[in-house]
Amino acid sequence: MKQLIIKGGRVIDPACNYDRAADVLLKDSLVEKIEPGLEAPADAVIIEAEGLIVTPGLIDIHVHLRDPGQEYKEDIHSGTRAAAAGGFTALAAMANTDPVGDDPAMIGYIRKKAAGAAARVYPLGALTKGLAGKEMAELGRMKFAGAAGFSDDGKPVMNGMLMRNALHYASGIGAVVIAHEEDLHLAAGGMMHEGTVSSILGLRGIPSVAEEAMISRDLMILKITGGRLHIAHVSTAGSVDLLRRAKAEGLNVTAEVTPHHLLLTDRLVKNSGYNTSTKVNPPLRTEHDRQALWKGLLDGTIDAIASDHAPHHTDDKDVEYDFAPCGIAGLETTLPLMLDELASGRIKGFTLPLLLEKLSSAPARILDLPGGSLKQGSPADVTVIDPERQFIIEPDKWYSKSRNTPFAGKRVKGAPVFTVVGGEITMKEGVVTERTAQG
Amino acid sequence: MQTLRRKDMLGLEEVSAEEINLILETSRSMREIMQRKIKKVPTLRGRSVLNLFYEPSTRTKASFELAQKYMSSDSVSVTGSSSSLVKGETLKDTVRNVEIMGIECVIMRHPASGSSHYLAHNVEASVINAGDGMHEHPTQGLLDMFTIWEKKGRLENLKVTIVGDIRHSRVARSNLWGLQKMGAEVVVSGPPTLMPPDLDAFGVKYYHDLEEAAEGADVVMALRLQKERQESGLFPSMREYAELYGVTPQKITRAREDLLIMHPGPMNRGIEISSELADGPHSVVLEQAASGVAVRMALLYLLLGGTKEQ
Numbered sequence: 070m071k072q073l074i075i076k077g078g079r080v081i082d083p084a085c086n087y088d089r090a091a092d093v094l095l096k097d098s099l100v101e102k103i104e105p106g107l108e109a110p111a112d113a114v115i116i117e118a119e120g121l122i123v124t125p126g127l128i129d130i131h132v133h134l135r136d137p138g139q140e141y142k143e144d145i146h147s148g149t150r151a152a153a154a155g156g157f158t159a160l161a162a163m164a165n166t167d168p169v170g171d172d173p174a175m176i177g178y179i180r181k182k183a184a185g186a187a188a189r190v191y192p193l194g195a196l197t198k199g200l201a202g203k204e205m206a207e208l209g210r211m212k213f214a215g216a217a218g219f220s221d222d223g224k225p226v227m228n229g230m231l232m233r234n235a236l237h238y239a240s241g242i243g244a245v246v247i248a249h250e251e252d253l254h255l256a257a258g259g260m261m262h263e264g265t266v267s268s269i270l271g272l273r274g275i276p277s278v279a280e281e282a283m284i285s286r287d288l289m290i291l292k293i294t295g296g297r298l299h300i301a302h303v304s305t306a307g308s309v310d311l312l313r314r315a316k317a318e319g320l321n322v323t324a325e326v327t328p329h330h331l332l333l334t335d336r337l338v339k340n341s342g343y344n345t346s347t348k349v350n351p352p353l354r355t356e357h358d359r360q361a362l363w364k365g366l367l368d369g370t371i372d373a374i375a376s377d378h379a380p381h382h383t384d385d386k387d388v389e390y391d392f393a394p395c396g397i398a399g400l401e402t403t404l405p406l407m408l409d410e411l412a413s414g415r416i417k418g419f420t421l422p423l424l425l426e427k428l429s430s431a432p433a434r435i436l437d438l439p440g441g442s443l444k445q446g447s448p449a450d451v452t453v454i455d456p457e458r459q460f461i462i463e464p465d466k467w468y469s470k471s472r473n474t475p476f477a478g479k480r481v482k483g484a485p486v487f488t489v490v491g492g493e494i495t496m497k498e499g500v501v502t503e504r505t506a507q508g
Numbered sequence: 509m510q511t512l513r514r515k516d517m518l519g520l521e522e523v524s525a526e527e528i529n530l531i532l533e534t535s536r537s538m539r540e541i542m543q544r545k546i547k548k549v550p551t552l553r554g555r556s557v558l559n560l561f562y563e564p565s566t567r568t569k570a571s572f573e574l575a576q577k578y579m580s581s582d583s584v585s586v587t588g589s590s591s592s593l594v595k596g597e598t599l600k601d602t603v604r605n606v607e608i609m610g611i612e613c614v615i616m617r618h619p620a621s622g623s624s625h626y627l628a629h630n631v632e633a634s635v636i637n638a639g640d641g642m643h644e645h646p647t648q649g650l651l652d653m654f655t656i657w658e659k660k661g662r663l664e665n666l667k668v669t670i671v672g673d674i675r676h677s678r679v680a681r682s683n684l685w686g687l688q689k690m691g692a693e694v695v696v697s698g699p700p701t702l703m704p705p706d707l708d709a710f711g712v713k714y715y716h717d718l719e720e721a722a723e724g725a726d727v728v729m730a731l732r733l734q735k736e737r738q739e740s741g742l743f744p745s746m747r748e749y750a751e752l753y754g755v756t757p758q759k760i761t762r763a764r765e766d767l768l769i770m771h772p773g774p775m776n777r778g779i780e781i782s783s784e785l786a787d788g789p790h791s792v793v794l795e796q797a798a799s800g801v802a803v804r805m806a807l808l809y810l811l812l813g814g815t816k817e818q
Contacts, residue, residue: 260621268704269521270680271621273642276705342629343622388598389643391620 072096073492074109075451078118082431084442085428093123095449098491103443114494116487118453122242125443126158126450126490127404128432129300131222131325131375132395134160134190135244136199137178138167143380143470144192145182151378151400151469152188153495156485158442158450159189160378161399161432164200165223166189171195171206173214180215180505184503187495188488190440193215196246197237202226205235207244216492217436220247222301228252235292235375240296245436247299250308255279260390262335262352270339272390273364274350277305286309288315291322299435300324302350302377306361315369323435326362326376329397329475334359339473345386345393346475349379350423366427367418376403376425380471398471402462404428404454406476408483412456421456453487460484468501513809516628519644520686527652534806535654535799552581555812558611559585559604561638562618567773567797568638568648572615576803581812585613589601599623600630607631613812616640617756631707633810642676648772649682650797653690655792656727658799659768664691668723668764672731672753672780673702679772680731683712683801691787697721698731698753702741718752718759725763729770730755730781747781756782768792 080103082088092107093100093240109115114299129152135143143151145162162179164170170179178190183190195217200223207311210220219239225230226248239246249500261267264504284300288311291298303309303324312324329349334356337348347353365371379396386393407424410416429452433441440450459482464472488496489495509531520528540547540721557576561569571587576583584606605792613749614632616624621641628635637683639645657663674680687694688711695713696703697720707714714723722728734751745751760767769781769791786793 263705265706265709268706268709269681271641271678274705342625387600389618389620389623389626404738433595 070325071112073116073424073490073494074107074113074487075106075116075118075123075448075453076109078121078123078453080123080443080445081422081425083422084125084430085444087443088422093443093451094119094179095451095489095492097280097490098449100443100445100447106150111410112271116453121486122421122454122456124452124454125429125441125447126488127156127428127452128159128438128440129376129378129400129403130161130432130436132160132162132378132400133165133380134162135184135380136166140383141470142385145179145186147190147468147470148378148380148400149183149186149190151467153501155401155491156404156452156454156488156496156500157188157400158452158488158490158495159215159438161191161193161223161436163220164193164195169195169200171200173207173210176211176214176216177261187501188490191218191436194219195439196221196419197231198277200224200226200233205231205238208244210240210246212242217438218245218247218299220249221298222247222249222303224438225249225251225253225282227498228348229286229290232287233294236296236298237294240294243487245297245299247301249301250280251282252282255282259352260348261338261356264335265391266335266339266357270343274339275350277354277358277392280305280351281307281311283441285425287383288320288322298320298322302327302330302355302375303362303365304330304358309361309365309370313368316370323372324370325373326366326371326407327375327377328399329353330401331362331366332361332410333475341475343390344475345388345390345474346397346477348393348395349397350395353384360459363416365458367423372427373435374403374407374427375432376400380469381473382470383472386473396473397475398469398473401467402474402476405462405481405484407454407462408454409481412482449489449492451484451487451489454483455486456483458484459484462493511813517646517807517811518624518628518635518637520646520682520689521644523646525689528650531650531810532654532657532759534810535636535802538805538809539802541805542798547578548580550580551809552576552579552812555581555613556580556611557583557613557615557709557808558606559583560614560616561585561587562616563588563639565617567615567800571639571645571797571800575801575808578586579803579805579808581808590816592794599627603627604633607633607642612728613808614810615797616779622706636807639677639678643678644682645678647800648679648684648688651684651796651803652729652770652772653686654803655770655796655799656768659673659792660726664688664727665811666692668692668694668727668729669717669725670694670696671721671753672698673733674698674731674739675702675704676734677731684712688712693722699743699749702737708755710713719762724759725760725764725767727768727770728755728760728763732772732774733776733780750779754778754780755785771794772796783797802809
């Protein structure tokens with residue numbers, strides 16, 4: 070019988086509207102009790118959390134682990150350690166691996182390899198076979214094998230009829246469909262947001278309408294199919310408007326936004342001198358879009374924050390802008406960046422409970438995952454945060470194999486200091502520790 | 509003696525009017541050297557230059573190579589077909605390997621926008637952008653300005669009309685920045701689908717109608733039209749383009765009498781420009797080519813910091 074007690078912290082559990090100083094007792098990999106002034110059991114491991122924030126284990130529902138197939142960029146081991154270092158206790162892994170995660174055996178491979186890893190891994194299955202956008206993958210069999218949802222992320226489903234059928238079919242098995250919204254004809258080989266900056270830099274642009282047209286299509290399809298649609302990495306003001314209206318109409322849709330879209334704009338592509346760490350899809354948009362994303366996040370139009378952790382090897386990124394792959398690694402920066410933005414006070418109405426909701430209860434709700442709360446009987450997954458801790462983002466010190474971030478060198482305020490998964494410490498003061506459990 | 513206080517020449521967006529003036533003034537001296545019987549000065553003797561061309565080029569490459577020879581520098585040229593690019597070597601590795609052999613300046617043409625920035629970031633040698641994707645072609649902009657300046661005696665308050673595919677044109681971008689910095693008014697014309705997504709970024713006026721765009725123009729510059737733009741659906745046919753946007757005497761009747769006709773080459777005669785104009789009395793197309801050598805001599809001199817004594 071293993072016990073762990075986290076003493077004296079400010080416990081924030083957005084799922085239960087709980088926010089007060091209390092002790093958290095974890096027992097047998099479940100949350101046992103939350104109360105102020107709990108007596109520490111004799112054999113319990115104690116975490117002193119005076120001055121710290123104690124919150125349900127954070128969940129990142131948009132991660133590329135690159136395993137199998139591109140283990141030189143990341144693998145399940147390094148990716149889950151990076152998650153633990155970044156304060157995440159669970160993550161959902163996208164299916165654009167090699168081979169593609171489009172059948173039950175692949176879901177089984179990931180679950181098996183991730184057993185006992187530093188973070189829980191929820192595999193997402195491909196929506197279409199081989200991510201080819203031609204035939205529906207075996208959603209039901211993958212769900213039985215443990216797929217948490219389905220997505221062709223990295224690619225859109227260009228065929229509207231296939232999207233209709235997939236959403237409709239998925240509604241029958243109660244599965245969520247996650248959509249990467251991008252009209253490939255409108256995006257036409259773009260490298261960055263289409264606008265003033267792309268005009269000056271002479272880089273082909275990805276217009277906002279490439280995203281908005283596809284979101285419009287899928288919202289209209291959702292109206293006739295029913296089911297659950299989740300929009301990945303929303304990036305434009307127009308998309309936020311579309312989602313706001315859809316939610317007002319009662320459509321069963323959710324959405325996520327990444328830290329880089331909340332914090333950066335296309336200006337950085339120019340100001341960094343074509344630095345390929347700014348190349349990402351969807352691209353960094355304008356200040357107008359960025360403000361709209363914040364507004365959407367604060368008013369509930371956007372449900373969750375997800376990293377879209379897209380690790381790449383330095384060799385892949387250290388090339389001409391045209392030739393670099395898209396993606397920003399975010400597992401080890403997401404929480405600190407958001408805490409830093411919170412500390413800066415720049416965003417009116419942005420609060421710590423709101424931030425933690427977007428990183429814990431909301432992602433759990435979107436994928437119907439067991440965590441995301443500290444109520445009694447929940448998985449003993451906890452993140453402990455020091456809102457005052459300042460550090461500089463140094464990719465060379467990451468647990469991830471990747472280094473690709475436009476935030477390198479940025480000084481941030483706020484960091485996770487303990488990550489606990491199933492009642493076991495996976496990260497202590499920035500150092501990732503191995504778990505003994507296999508679950 | 510003045511030199512450019514910069515390591516690289518990547519684009520005219522980041523160059524000041526003073527710097528452009530210095531380059532133009534220096535080009536005039538270089539032009540004088542070119543007119544001598546023995547076109548050679550020892551100014552850059554013992555200095556090494558690499559010409560790295562990842563895209564085909566006749567004019568620009570010949571122009572740079574001649575400029576180097578006239579200045580007595582040692583140079584090597586590597587072109588796309590013979591380059592290590594085909595062997596899978598990265599740009600960074602290629603140039604670093606040549607740099608260690610003693611290269612002090614790299615002239616690069618490359619199909620990717622921003623590649624010269626990337627290179628400049630990674631080598632100590634000076635980098636001169638000889639055209640990067642759709643971004644900039646600063647020496648072309650400079651030679652165009654030099655040509656106009658020589659003919660008109662000034663750039664200030666001149667009206668320059670640029671016609672054609674602004675969107676994909678590095679020549680246009682360099683000219684838009686450079687000419688406006690020197691006080692010229694620039695207007696553009698061409699099909700809307702060949703304009704950049706945000707023309708306001710450059711602060712120029714757009715006219716759909718070429719006749720209107722050329723009203724009172726001191727210079728009309730036609731840009732080369734790539735066949736692939738039609739193939740990618742940006743306009744319906746070459747003959748329709750020629751009819752609507754090809755620069756012909758009939759469409760520029762409202763321009764000034766002492767009008768200059770320019771084209772960066774290579775020309776598609778009968779498409780973006782009529783032979784009547786290209787070969788006519790207003791044309792300075794060949795002068796542009798000659799200016800190119802002078803401007804590149806000046807730039808090599810100013811960047812490599814040679815002394816003025818010849």
